[in-house]
Amino acid sequence: MSLQEDLLNDMKAAMKNKDKEKVAVIRMARAAIKDAAINERKDLSDDEVIEVLSKLVKQSKESLEGFEKAERPEQVEELKREIEILEGYLPEQLSDSELEDVVDETIAEVGAQDMSDMGQVMGAIMPKIKGKADGSEVNQLVREKLQ
Template structure:
């Protein structure tokens, strides 16, 4: 099975041949982000670490969309949506709210969490389990609701 980085290179070549400028630019940006992390960590990234980088890129775009919507820049919002769509193909399937709630319930009972004081313990165990498959803000909100 190909690594995620190899898949990105392959898809980049395909986008070049198809003259798909948007896809090409997004994949190049993703590869640059991965390369920057590799340089900073001074090691090659595993597929899990690549997923983290790509999830971070998607998260940045989602946050930017909110700002551009407020500014009324619909054309930029459309471009960011396309970028998110392209990047999402490389991420694991996202968990539904119900699936996240189930994982949160399991972890809360595992660590016997009873109040907001235990939020750190709960989040520390949940995040590695769902890495790249759910937005941390969503998980955080669900944990807050369950513990309060």
């Protein structure tokens, strides 16, 4: 079963259970997926759907920081629940040690020596970890390793 079918089935179940919050989050995700499909002019694969969901999670986390700074506890809790629901459809995230292993392995594969090889390393590593780690975390870790 595809990820889009999972979303549809979960939305139907949430409607039956009268879980308005989950229905709203899944509808938002399905709308973003539909927009991406229209922009690409094709049906999206599961990998592409994961990419869309990852962007939604990233946007929500950025909004969460803003609401925390503004001391808006209702919105903070709402966004935390939204992130939790969306992350349920993403692949399991890599632990810090697993991510570090992948970074070390990729640096060795590419033969990177310093910061001038940063683009090569990032280009090689991102397809390996797509949806399994935040790109900014990976970028920071690669920078630390190449300095």
